[in-house]
Amino acid sequence: MMKITKIVLIIILALASQSLAQKQVEAGVDEKIGSYLPMELQFTTSEGKVLKLKEIITKPTLLALVYFECPGICVPLQTELAWTVDKLQLEPGPDFQVISLSFDHYETPAVAAKWKANYLKTIKRNISSDSWQFLTGDSITIKHFTDAVGFRFVPSENEFVHGGTVITISPDGKISRYLFGKDYNPFDVKMALLEAKAGKSNPTISKVLQFCFSYDPKGRQYTLNITRIIGSIMLLGVGAFFGVLILRKRKSIKKEGV
DSSP states (O other): OHHHHHHHHHHHHHHHHHHHHHHHHOOEEOOOTTOBOOTTOEEEETTSOEEEHHHHOOSOEEEEEEOTTOSSTHHHHHHHHHHHHHHOSSOBTTTBEEEEEEOOTTOOHHHHHHHHHHHHHTOOSOOOGGGEEEEEOOHHHHHHHHHHHTEEOEEETTEEEOOOEEEEEOTTSBEEEEEESSOOOHHHHHHHHHHHHTTOOOOOTTHHHHHHEEEETTTTEEEEOHHHHHHHHHHHHHHHHHHHHHHHHHHHHHHHHO
């Protein structure tokens, strides 16, 4: 019995350490709902102006963490964001604003300006240029910001492995909600913005999907993370097996006592 128990414990520790090691290097998002952005951080706009976040975020905000020259998820994410802005029953500018913030510190305001012009052309409704800001920053500032919102990305050759998410921010810099993926329902986005305006914070519904799916940079899509799921099932199975052994041992002790 003791040998089996030791083996089970070794398996649990091995799986747990492997899971922790994966989390340390894995791209993803750790939600910081209810936390506040470091509003004193300074970023550069596509026009070359250096502004603090508190000068930029003055109304309910949709914030997308991307890098502008991304060959993967960033393009469809921002294209969908432009389409959503077109369909929203809220007015860009007076009611809300959009921010695309590059986490690649090598990208310049000129690169930001090029992509800003491209996406604004796809929007049919009339919006002011200030309604959608494209921001760049230095590596220290970007690291401070991504840590504050729980956004983790991993360099991979000349690209980055990262997830797709849009964060709704209240006018005072409070993180209200995370919208995962690259497809957005205009009604859901509208509700998220109204909640951000009211200063409310809500947990993300797609927690299970976020856990089960991971972004494949080679396939340019989200794929079912079989390794993670199997590892979780194994941990549950080992835990159940260990629990059965303990129960059997207790029953045998009771019988011997009788």
